[in-house]
Amino acid sequence: MRTYGLAILLLTLSSSVYAHVGSPEVYFEGDAGPYRLLVKVSPPAMVPGIAQVQVRVTSGAVGSISAAPVYLNGKDQGLPPAADSLQLSAADPQWFTGKVWMMESGSWEVRVEVAGTQGTGKLAVPVPVFARRTLPMEKALGALLFGLMLFLSIGIVSIVGTAAREGGLQAAATPSPRDRRLGRIAMVFATVLVASILALGNWWWNAQAADLKQRVLYSTPPLHASLNRMDAGTEHGADQLALRIDEDFWHKTRKNQWSMSLIPDHGHLMHLFLLRVPAIDRFYHLHPEQTSDGSFTVMLPAMPGGKYRIFADIVRGTGFPETLVSEIDLPNVKGEPFSGDDSGVAAPAFESLGTPVNVAQLCDGGRMIWEQDTGELKAGQVSWFRFRVEDAENRPVNDLEPYMGMAGHAEFVRSDLSVFAHVHPAGSVPMASLMIVQQDLGLPMDHSSTRSLPAEVSFPYGFPQPGEYRLFVQVKRHGHVETGVFDAHVRN
Amino acid sequence: MAENVRIAFPPTTAVAELSFTRARTVPWYVWSSALAVTSTTVGLYWDISWHIGVGRDTFWTPAHLAIQFGAVLTGFCCAYLILHTTFAPEAAAREHSVRIWGFHGPLGAFIAAWGGFCMLTSAPFDNWWHNSFGLDVTILSPPHVVLILGIFVMGLGGLILTTSRMNLSTGENRDKLNWLLLYNGSLLLCLLLMLGYEYIGDQTLMHSAIYYRVLGMIVPVLLVGIGRASGSRWAATTLAAIYTFLWLAGNWIVPLFPARAKLGPVFTPITHMVPLGFPVLILPGAMVLDVVLNRFASRSDAQKALVGGAGFMAVSLAVNWPFVYFMMSSHARNWIFAMNQFSYSTPPSQYHQAWTLTAYEQTRVEFWVGMLIALAATMLSMRVGMLWGDWMRRICR
Numbered sequence: 001m002r003t004y005g006l007a008i009l010l011l012t013l014s015s016s017v018y019a020h021v022g023s024p025e026v027y028f029e030g031d032a033g034p035y036r037l038l039v040k041v042s043p044p045a046m047v048p049g050i051a052q053v054q055v056r057v058t059s060g061a062v063g064s065i066s067a068a069p070v071y072l073n074g075k076d077q078g079l080p081p082a083a084d085s086l087q088l089s090a091a092d093p094q095w096f097t098g099k100v101w102m103m104e105s106g107s108w109e110v111r112v113e114v115a116g117t118q119g120t121g122k123l124a125v126p127v128p129v130f131a132r133r134t135l136p137m138e139k140a141l142g143a144l145l146f147g148l149m150l151f152l153s154i155g156i157v158s159i160v161g162t163a164a165r166e167g168g169l170q171a172a173a174t175p176s177p178r179d180r181r182l183g184r185i186a187m188v189f190a191t192v193l194v195a196s197i198l199a200l201g202n203w204w205w206n207a208q209a210a211d212l213k214q215r216v217l218y219s220t221p222p223l224h225a226s227l228n229r230m231d232a233g234t235e236h237g238a239d240q241l242a243l244r245i246d247e248d249f250w251h252k253t254r255k256n257q258w259s260m261s262l263i264p265d266h267g268h269l270m271h272l273f274l275l276r277v278p279a280i281d282r283f284y285h286l287h288p289e290q291t292s293d294g295s296f297t298v299m300l301p302a303m304p305g306g307k308y309r310i311f312a313d314i315v316r317g318t319g320f321p322e323t324l325v326s327e328i329d330l331p332n333v334k335g336e337p338f339s340g341d342d343s344g345v346a347a348p349a350f351e352s353l354g355t356p357v358n359v360a361q362l363c364d365g366g367r368m369i370w371e372q373d374t375g376e377l378k379a380g381q382v383s384w385f386r387f388r389v390e391d392a393e394n395r396p397v398n399d400l401e402p403y404m405g406m407a408g409h410a411e412f413v414r415s416d417l418s419v420f421a422h423v424h425p426a427g428s429v430p431m432a433s434l435m436i437v438q439q440d441l442g443l444p445m446d447h448s449s450t451r452s453l454p455a456e457v458s459f460p461y462g463f464p465q466p467g468e469y470r471l472f473v474q475v476k477r478h479g480h481v482e483t484g485v486f487d488a489h490v491r492n
Numbered sequence: 493m494a495e496n497v498r499i500a501f502p503p504t505t506a507v508a509e510l511s512f513t514r515a516r517t518v519p520w521y522v523w524s525s526a527l528a529v530t531s532t533t534v535g536l537y538w539d540i541s542w543h544i545g546v547g548r549d550t551f552w553t554p555a556h557l558a559i560q561f562g563a564v565l566t567g568f569c570c571a572y573l574i575l576h577t578t579f580a581p582e583a584a585a586r587e588h589s590v591r592i593w594g595f596h597g598p599l600g601a602f603i604a605a606w607g608g609f610c611m612l613t614s615a616p617f618d619n620w621w622h623n624s625f626g627l628d629v630t631i632l633s634p635p636h637v638v639l640i641l642g643i644f645v646m647g648l649g650g651l652i653l654t655t656s657r658m659n660l661s662t663g664e665n666r667d668k669l670n671w672l673l674l675y676n677g678s679l680l681l682c683l684l685l686m687l688g689y690e691y692i693g694d695q696t697l698m699h700s701a702i703y704y705r706v707l708g709m710i711v712p713v714l715l716v717g718i719g720r721a722s723g724s725r726w727a728a729t730t731l732a733a734i735y736t737f738l739w740l741a742g743n744w745i746v747p748l749f750p751a752r753a754k755l756g757p758v759f760t761p762i763t764h765m766v767p768l769g770f771p772v773l774i775l776p777g778a779m780v781l782d783v784v785l786n787r788f789a790s791r792s793d794a795q796k797a798l799v800g801g802a803g804f805m806a807v808s809l810a811v812n813w814p815f816v817y818f819m820m821s822s823h824a825r826n827w828i829f830a831m832n833q834f835s836y837s838t839p840p841s842q843y844h845q846a847w848t849l850t851a852y853e854q855t856r857v858e859f860w861v862g863m864l865i866a867l868a869a870t871m872l873s874m875r876v877g878m879l880w881g882d883w884m885r886r887i888c889r
Contacts (some may be wrong), residue, residue, distance in 0.1 A: 001793060048627040071757040078757030081547070101548060101755050103627070135624035141616060148613045152606065156645075159602050167599050168886035172587040205634045214626045389677045 021311065021323050022419035023464045026127050027382065027427035032114040033121020035060035038427075038460050040382050041110055046130045047216060048103040052111060055086060056382070062116040064088075069100040071105040072318050072436065073124075073258040080111060080252045085446070089219040102129045105218065105250075106258055107318040109437040124441040126319050126433035130218035134209070155195050161187035170486075214249065222246040223324035225310055228297075228332075240335045243272070243288060243296040243312065245324060256296045259317025262290075265432035266404035268341070269322075270296055271313040271422065273411060277350035280413060283472050283483065286342045301344060302335035311420050319433035323420060341404050341476060343481035350415060350470050350487065360484030361472075365392035368473060368484030371456070379466040385410065385423075386458040387473050387484060396455035403476035405431070408457035415468040423459045466492040518668050522657060524569045525604060525650035526672055532562030532611075532643055533679040536686055537742050537768060544681035544835035545766035545776065547755030549627055551619060557641070563611035566646050570605035573597050590889050599889050600656055604649025627728030640687060649679045654719045656887045670722050677735035684710045685735075685772055691771050695831070696845070698816035699853035701862025707772065708870030712804055713877040715778050716785070720881020725786055732778035739771035743830055753836035760834045767830045770819065775812045777804040781874070793878045801871030820847050 026041040036059035040050040053067050068083035102108055108127045114120060137145075164184025165175050176184070212448035228240040251260060262269045269289040276282035282304065298310075312324040322341035338344065345363075358370045371386040386409070389397050403409060412421045421428055457475060471486040535558030542555045550556075574597035577589050589596040618635035625633075656674060658669035685692055688706045697703040719727035746765045753762040784800035789798075818824055825832035826849075834843060855860040 044626075046624065046626040050627075053717060069756050075757070076841070078759040078839070079761065081754050081758050081836075082752045083758040101627070103547075103755055130627065135620070136622075139622060141620060145613070152610055152613065155609075158592050159599075159606060160600070162592050163887075165600055166590040167883075167889060170888055172584075201634065201637070209625065216626065298784075337524055356693050 007308075017222070021325065021421070022414065023421040023428070024132065025462060025464060026125060026429060027423070027460045027462065028123075028125045028429050029425075029427050029460045030123045030125075031121070032112060032123040034118040035062055035116060035121050037114070037123065039110070039112060039123070039125050039380065040462065041125060041127045041423050043127055043129045043162050044102055045132045046134065047105045047129055048101070049131075050099045051102050051110070051127065053086060053098050053100055053130070054382070055096040055112065057096070057114075060095075060118055062096075062114050063126040064115045065098075066099055066113050066115075068098050068111045068427055069102055069122075069127075070109040070111055070437075070440065071104055072109055072150075072440065073104075077260070077440075083113065085109070087238070092292070102127075105130045105216070107316070107320040107433065107436075109440055111441060118165060122441065122443070123220065124434075124437035124443065126429050126437045128320050128322075128433075131216040132218060134213060134217070141414065149198070153198065154461045157187050157194060158189045160190035160280070165206075205395070205440045211457065214254065216249070218248045219248050220324050221251055221320060223310065223312055223326040225326045225328040227300075227328065234276050238336065239300045239327075239330075240290070241272075241286075241300050243270075243298075243310075243326075245295070245314075258320070261317045262314050263317055263319075263432050265313070265321075265430045266405075266406070267316045269314065272296075272298060273311040273313075273420070273422075274303075274308045275311070275413065275417070276304070276319075277309045277417065280415070280417075280470050281347050281349045282297065282344070283343075283347065283411075283485070284344035284377050285409070285411075285472075285474065285481075286344075287340065296329070296458075298342075299328075299336055300333045300335050303330060303344075304332040305330055305332040309417055311422075313422055313430070315430050315432040319436040320428075321430045321433055323422075338481070341481070343483060345472065345483035347470075347485040350468070352357075352410070355487075356487070356489055357487040360486055361471065362389075362484060364477065364482060366390050367394070367396065367479075368482070370471075370473075370477075370484075370486050377463065377488055379463045379490050379492055382459045382462040384460050385473075386456055387475075388456045389475055389477070389484075390455070397477060398455060399477060400453040400455065400457070401476040401479070402453065403474060403481060407453050408459070409474045410459045410461075411474075412463070413470045413471040413472070414460065414465070415470070419464055419467075421464075423461045425457060425459055463488075463490045506888050509519050516674070518665065519657060521569055521573050521598075521601065522650075522654050522669065522672060523602070524565060526676055528562040528565040528569070528604075529564075529567065529606075529647050529650050529676055531626075532559050533682050534645070535559035535562065536683060538746075540686060540689065540768055541746055541765050544765075544837075545753065545762050546661045547753055547836055549615040550826065550883070559639075560611065560615065561608070562646065563608040563780065566604045566608035567612065570597070570608065570649070574602045574605065576659070582716065588677070588889055598653055598656055599887060600649045600651070600653030602649070603652055604646050607642045607646025607649055610645060612642075613641055614639035614642060614672050632691055643683060643714075644680070647676065647683065650676050651680070651718070652884065652887055653720070655884045656889055659723075659885060660720070665787045668725075670724060673718060673722055674727060674731045675730075675734060677714060677722075677731045678738060679762065681711070681714050681735045681774075682738060684714060685739075689768070692772055694850075695769070695819045696817055696818075696848060696850040698812050699849050700867055701859050703812075704805065704850040704866040705869055707808060707860060708801070708805060708866045711772075711774050711777070712801065712870055712873040713779060713880065715774075715781055716874050716877030717880040717884070718802070719785065720878055721884035723885070728778040728781045728785075733776045736771050743770070744768040744827065745831075747827065752754055755836070759835045759839035760836050762836045766833050766835065769833070770824075770829050770831070773811050773815060777808045780804050780807045789834065791838050793875060797871045797875035797878065801867065804874070805867050805870045814825045816849065820849060821843075 007266040024043055029038045038056040040054040045049055056067050065086040066081040066083035070080045071077055086096035089095035108129050110125045113122045144390055151169045158305050164186035167181045167409055205419050224244040226242050228242055230238050269290050270288050272286045272288055286298045288298035307329050310326040315321045360368045362368055367390050369388045370387055391397050407425050410423045467490055469488045473484040475482055521723045535555050539555035575594050577585050577597045578595045590599045592602055614635050621635045625631040634646055654669055654673045658666055661669055688710055691702055691706040716730035746767045751762055751765045780803040781800050784803055788796050853862050
């Protein structure tokens with residue numbers, strides 16, 4: 001066996017790339033007792049911070065909804081604080097909004113309790129919380145604070161000078177030359193003192209800000225990818241992709257707070273996505289196995305050469321999901337046929353501002369149709385993305401099978417790769433995280449689809465920002481994974 | 493020498509009349525200043541209690557409103573006072589004032605107004621800080637320091653407003669103003685001790701040098717400074733007694749109000765507001781300071797600082813060192829001593845840490861060096877207090 005590990009270009013992207021890649025909002029559709037709810041949680045950009053909670057009631061007459069956050073650290077997680085009532089929208093009686101406070105980075109559960117005409121119900125939504133950015137000071141505010149600082153600085157120097165010059169004078173007395181000199185000396189001392197305090201304050205402010213940024217701002221662990229060419233050039237040659245997850249400061253400092261070990265999601269410790277860039281014309285969804293040294297390896301299928309962006313979904317022991325990002329240049333890979341849950345698809349090159357694609361041809365001769373509403377797609381708008389699978393005779397199929405326990409998987413990718421979201425019919429939450437929070441709340445844990453599936457599969461989601469997107473929608477039929485590829489233009 | 497003659501010309505009749513009137517009344521702005529400092533001090537106590545009991549912090553919490561009410565009240569009153577003095581028809585009013593940037597008014601009004609303005613400045617700064625770096629988890633962030641600076645300067649302005657009138661007053665009116673001075677001073681002491689709460693509010697550090705370093709640095713300067721300005725024989729003792737009474741009252745009143753934790757995770761269920769803990773035992777040390785200042789009145793200030801600082805430290809140690817054994821025991825876990833009160837974020841498994849003495853200094857050498865620093869800091873603090881007090885006694889405007 002010959003190994004060309006690092007001979008292949010290895011590029012680890014900046015560790016400042018966000019987890020879940022540009023799509024921090026959490027979408028979850030589920031049952032709270034007799035009521036069906038679609039919940040959207042927008043985690044705070046900075047921690048501690050406030051998360052926005054939006055709930056749409058999709059079935060049932062609901063009178064009130066409350067929400068409370070629970071911190072999941074895998075140890076003694078305490079009790080939730082007093083729940084907050086969500087406010088009913090004046091415009092839409094099925095729409096509730098509110099806030100919950102998240103005080104730590106990590107895995108949280110938003111506990112939603114519902115009361116209505118059919119009694120009460122509850123559900124739990126897993127929400128990963130991590131600090132994504134600090135806020136630069138707006139120019140207007142900066143100018144205001146600078147002006148106030150100058151005013152206060154000059155003011156205190158004047159006050160000190162006056163206090164020394166006139167403070168002890170009897171009524172109607174005027175300051176003597178000695179008083180005036182004393183006042184001037186006091187003003188010089190005060191100026192030096194104020195300047196020193198301001199300099200010290202500036203240094204302290206910068207130090208505090210830098211410290212907070214280092215301690216609080218989330219970073220993904222570096223992911224190192226390399227190709228092992230085994231028996232290259234021979235008939236039985238195979239190419240293995242090896243992935244090693246390193247530790248970064250953010251994760252190192254949290255080791256003692258919560259479990260850093262990985263838990264399986266849909267039966268796999270890692271869901272690996274390879275997209276050939278910049279055309280996004282090849283898509284692979286693979287499942288590497290963990291080796292004894294903690295790294296991951298996977299045998300590659302037949303793949304054309306090129307530069308590939310790597311997205312690796314993992315879930316920590318507390319239910320905290322992360323998407324690690326890397327990139328690798330690959331030669332033509334002879335590869336092996338897909339096996340197990342692995343899948344992939346070839347598609348035309350993605351053209352920005354091209355014609356939106358609503359119908360995708362499938363490998364089995366059938367097709368997948370994106371059943372879009374008439375309205376245009378808008379960023380930040382929650383909606384259901386519905387897809388109907390038809391056979392070669394354009395008839396809706398009735399033999400879809402669960403794919404890794406779900407009716408389908410969908411990946412939403414922005415043309416510049418700044419957004420990558422892996423979504424299920426239950427929403428953007430990983431099933432492993434969902435199981436943890438539902439176990440915590442004492443709810444049934446089985447979300448896998450084993451019953452016969454309809455021809456239509458839907459995904460609740462909202463595009464985080466405007467732009468051109470490519471969607472990969474995966475279902476399973478006759479033991480094979482079929483992937484539909486769609487293009488969308490999302491407006492602001 | 494001409495330089496020693498401060499009165500350049502004899503006061504006019506109008507000025508003399510005004511001075512006579514001033515010497516017989518407690519003006520409204522002294523009362524409003526006391527009210528402002530009271531509101532801010534109560535607000536700060538309430539805010540710390542809110543943080544450890546309720547947790548959720550917005551600008552509009554009642555505690556924050558109480559703090560900022562002090563700033564707004566001070567701002568309005570001082571602005572009115574300064575404008576009224578500046579534009580008053582009778583020139584005599586201005587002859588009792590100082591002049592800054594063309595405006596006339598009592599020196600204390602300018603100082604208090606500066607403090608109030610500084611406090612208000614901290615509000616947008618703090619709001620931006622929350623948005624940028626997250627909601628508060630520490631007391632000492634840059635915007636909080638601006639707020640705290642403003643609070644203390646506002647309090648200082650109140651003291652100077654009071655002393656400047658007191659220095660012109662005699663008899664019953666002076667006594668009234670003296671009580672107001674000591675009351676304002678006790679509130680400032682409360683504020684100072686809240687600032688040092690991380691050390692001075694932690695009873696487990698009462699066998700560590702850091703506790704006495706903080707105590708020695710912040711307490712004598714205030715007790716001696718205001719004591720000197722007051723001129724009464726037992727000023728430091730009275731001030732310390734008022735502080736102890738106010739703090740105990742806070743501790744015993746606050747838990748009467750129901751509360752629930754609004755931040756999670758909640759490790760200790762909260763049913764009522766949480767008090768801040770037993771007050772610091774400064775009363776015996778304050779008595780020593782008064783005794784030294786009275787007994788050694790004829791000695792130099794440096795000698796008084798040496799003897800008084802040493803006495804304050806010795807008595808503080810003699811009282812606090814054994815007292816903490818009681819505080820660590822189960823006998824102190826009741827409403828009187830509040831050693832059974834915990835933040836919502838404290839797991840029951842950590843309660844024992846509040847009942848176990850902690851060594852802040854890791855070695856014996858570190859401890860003794862720390863104690864020497866504490867002694868020197870106490871003496872220095874006392875000496876600075878005397879200088880400050882003497883200056884306040886001279887303020888007439």
